[in-house]
Amino acid sequence: MIGGDAAGMSAASQARRLKGPGELEVVAFERGHFTSFSACGIPYWVGGDVPERDQLIARTPEEHRARDIDLRMRTEVTEIDVDRGRVRARDLDSGAESWTSYDKLVIATGARPIRPDMPGADAPGVHGVQNLDDGQALLDTLARTRGRRAVVVGAGYIGVEMAEALINRGYEVTVVNRGSEPMSTLDPDMGRLVHEAMEGMGITMVNDAEVTKLLTGEDGWVRAVATEDGEYPADVVVLGIGVRPETTLAKAAGLPLGKHGGLLTDLAMRVRGHENIWAGGDCVEVLDLVSGQERHIALGTHANKHGQVIGSNVGGGYATFPGVVGTAVSKVCDLEIARTGLREKDARRVGLQFETVTIESTSRAGYYPGASLMTVKMLAERRTGRLLGVQIVGREGAGKRVDVAAVALTAGMTVEQMTALDLGYAPPFSPVWDPVLVAARKAAKTVGQHP
Ligand SMILES: Cc1cc2nc3c(=O)[nH]c(=O)nc-3n(C[C@H](O)[C@H](O)[C@H](O)COP(=O)(O)OP(=O)(O)OC[C@H]3O[C@@H](n4cnc5c(N)ncnc54)[C@H](O)[C@@H]3O)c2cc1C
Numbered sequence: 191m192i193g194g195d196a197a198g199m200s201a202a203s204q205a206r207r208l209k210g211p212g213e214l215e216v217v218a219f220e221r222g223h224f225t226s227f228s229a230c231g232i233p234y235w236v237g238g239d240v241p242e243r244d245q246l247i248a249r250t251p252e253e254h255r256a257r258d259i260d261l262r263m264r265t266e267v268t269e270i271d272v273d274r275g276r277v278r279a280r281d282l283d284s285g286a287e288s289w290t291s292y293d294k295l296v297i298a299t300g301a302r303p304i305r306p307d308m309p310g311a312d313a314p315g316v317h318g319v320q321n322l323d324d325g326q327a328l329l330d331t332l333a334r335t336r337g338r339r340a341v342v343v344g345a346g347y348i349g350v351e352m353a354e355a356l357i358n359r360g361y362e363v364t365v366v367n368r369g370s371e372p373m374s375t376l377d378p379d380m381g382r383l384v385h386e387a388m389e390g391m392g393i394t395m396v397n398d399a400e401v402t403k404l405l406t407g408e409d410g411w412v413r414a415v416a417t418e419d420g421e422y423p424a425d426v427v428v429l430g431i432g433v434r435p436e437t438t439l440a441k442a443a444g445l446p447l448g449k450h451g452g453l454l455t456d457l458a459m460r461v462r463g464h465e466n467i468w469a470g471g472d473c474v475e476v477l478d479l480v481s482g483q484e485r486h487i488a489l490g491t492h493a494n495k496h497g498q499v500i501g502s503n504v505g506g507g508y509a510t511f512p513g514v515v516g517t518a519v520s521k522v523c524d525l526e527i528a529r530t531g532l533r534e535k536d537a538r539r540v541g542l543q544f545e546t547v548t549i550e551s552t553s554r555a556g557y558y559p560g561a562s563l564m565t566v567k568m569l570a571e572r573r574t575g576r577l578l579g580v581q582i583v584g585r586e587g588a589g590k591r592v593d594v595a596a597v598a599l600t601a602g603m604t605v606e607q608m609t610a611l612d613l614g615y616a617p618p619f620s621p622v623w624d625p626v627l628v629a630a631r632k633a634a635k636t637v638g639q640h641p
Pocket residue numbers: 192193194195196197198219220221222228229230231232233265266267268298299300301319320321348436439470471472473488489490491492493
């Protein structure tokens with residue numbers, strides 16, 4: 191296994207469950223300091239909701255080793271020799287290099303954060319949040335900055351989660367965003383709701399802004415983020431501008447990459463054209479079951495499933511990963527943001543004609559204490575009424591409602607079929623017509639399926 195986090199160690203653990211040490215030798219290489227950690231939890235650790243770093247570690251190196259996995263920490267694989275079935279690895283502490291042969295290889299190298307290639311990007315006070323070392327470095331910075339101005343570059347889900355973390359730490363937060371609205375995984379009209387809510391929380395949103403450089407003070411520490419239109423003073427800067435598949439090794443080894451730079455696999459997560467090499471997690475492209483296109487989506491939920499599938503196959507069993515419908519959920523303070531399926535532009539790109547509806551409803555019966563508004567946008571294919579996508583923005587109870595839509599998408603349901611879904615109802619949980627069903631009814635009418 192190359193890579194010792196979600197995909198790699200899930201694969202290793204599953205293979206070990208199926209085959210004992212006498213039957214299968216499992217060797218895993220991890221260049222970092224940690225295994226099986228939750229990067230997803232970093233914003234909540236930095237923000238103080240999760241007090242201890244170690245709470246984010248699902249399984250330590252020692253725990254893996256106790257299960258007969260030969261885990262080599264701080265060891266970076268520097269070359270894959272496909273012809274001879276071996277990898278070269280360097281011990282990052284001693285510098286020693288050695289070759290290890292394999293019968294089966296698993297590539298789980300994850301994704302590489304995009305670092306802007308501009309002056310000041312590596313200045314002290316500028317942080318990424320990819321792993322636990324990054325999280326600790328950011329916390330160390332927060333402990334030493336005297337000023338309380340933070341700029342987050344990027345308004346994807348990591349950017350907005352980090353904005354919340356910094357608000358929780360008492361910072362004045364500005365989010366500088368290249369797109370027209372935050373959360374480009376939503377359509378702009380839904381992103382607009384996020385924008386307004388963030389401003390309501392006291393976060394300054396700067397959209398349509400291209401960062402040109404990070405300015406530093408005389409001490410070398412970052413002091414501002416500069417865009418073409420202005421400067422935003424900062425005592426700390428957090429970068430959340432996306433990731434790319436980490437496929438440097440795979441590319442050098444001549445393994446097949448897709449148009450997004452991720453490894454291409456078959457349904458068993460086997461690298462195409464290579465009988466004894468598997469790949470999973472953030473370093474692969476996945477099939478989008480709604481559009482039929484390959485995409486790169488870096489999410490832990492997929493990485494864990496890939497690892498499970500790979501481990502089953504490597505361990506002599508049989509499992510497949512059919513693809514994704516593009517479900518994601520996140521939050522900024524008390525605002526929940528969820529999406530599944532296609533946005534308008536995705537549907538257009540693949541040539542689908544569709545109708546969209548947007549409804550407002552409440553999270554609970556209107557009379558029940560704590561009911562709050564949520565907005566649901568739904569896309570349905572013209573003529574067939576097939577559900578194409580759902581986006582939800584609202585307060586408590588909004589986010590995970592998207593899972594109903596994810597199931598409907600996976601099942602290929604029409605919006606008319608959705609209107610009959612037998613969802614649970616009681617006043618503390620939803621109105622008698624759940625918001626997702628209200629949207630489905632309106633969508634069914636719009637596509638002419640419903641009276
Ligand atoms: C701040 C943050 C928040 C997130 N929140 C969510 C969320 O809420 N929900 C969600 O689903 N996902 C979330 N994610 C994404 C999720 O963490 C990733 O999708 C997941 O970790 C991917 O797992 P992976 O095993 O493919 O890659 P990684 O977790 O990146 O692990 C790859 C490992 O491979 C190692 N490696 C790479 N190259 C080599 C080499 N040559 N030799 C040895 N080792 C190597 C790396 O050091 C790394 O430990 C979040 C990510 C971040 C950064």
